[in-house]
Amino acid sequence: MKIPYKFFLLFLSVATVVSCGNADDDVNFAIDPGDGLGEGKPVDECLDLGENDLVLSIQDQYTTPPGKVSVFFKVSDSNGNPVSGLSADQFTIYEQGRNDECFGTISTSESKARISPNSQIFTNNTILVLDLSASVLETSLEELKTASISFVNTVMPTPAQESYKMAIYWFNGENKLHVLNELTPSKEELTTSIEGITEDISNDPSTDLYGAVIKSSEIANDLLNESTEGDKIGAASLVIFTDGTDQASRYKKEDAQKRVDNANPNISFFTIGLGTEIDTQVLTDLGKTSSEFATNKEDLENTFKNISDKVSERANSFYLFEYCSPKRDGSGESNLAIQVKNGSLQGAVQTKFSANGFTGGCE
16 A cells, blocks of 8 residues: 555654654654554545544554454654553544445444553563762762652552563672662562662772663563563663763773664663763763753752653553444454544554454443
């Protein structure tokens, strides 16, 4: 199928914005790339829905007897920023059977359309990496602990869910990424570990920032691979805090940047910098999804809060949308278009499903 000219122009403009910015760039705007990041295609022109301000990136879809269609996707704006908090009444369903010239609207109430909990098929891991070199321990440890606990409270859901987990690591000048708390869904366990950080936790005053980036990127990739075994779909967020530049000189900046740039696209990278000794350009490059900077320790909690909000928005921009189709066994394959409206913005995506085995009585 040919890509509509308007969509092609939109694609080019979005690609340019995303490639030059410091926004969430893990949204894949390609058509049917085959890599699990964005299945689907632009909606048929017969619907005349207009240009897309929002991008629906299908991650997975399946059908369940007697007639339920489930589509799991991520919603982003045209700048690649995640869109969270959508409800079922903001979606419109269109179906096109083999006897239909164009799509017909399916009533969301009659089809029992809903946004369902996605924990059965989706996992989200967050890795918080803290610089505990001498400068932090001596001047801003209490502020860092308060900010980190606030970060945990924002990112981790209440009550705890097995599909949302976090691990905390720390680094100094050693050629090692230290574990503060293994991956866990427990907010209380993470908080206790942070509260237990003392000034004597580290005996190396140097900073191995690039080593920490390389090692934590490997951990994030391994966790993503483990959490997506079987039929699971997953995402990971890596958040790195530092108050300085790399002093250990054990690894090169180019090698750390390569790990970030070549990482699984479903891993987001965030950086937080404190003080006047940081290199903001380096941290912006390494935090390719987003970066925040605090000029003094009193601003650290707000800076962590800004990043935690973005991490949460990203995790909550994945939706499991389900509805009961009126199509029945014997109707073959049908085209499906899903449109979402959020204020003045709209976007849509098209896919298809098989109604084999469909009967009435869908719940």
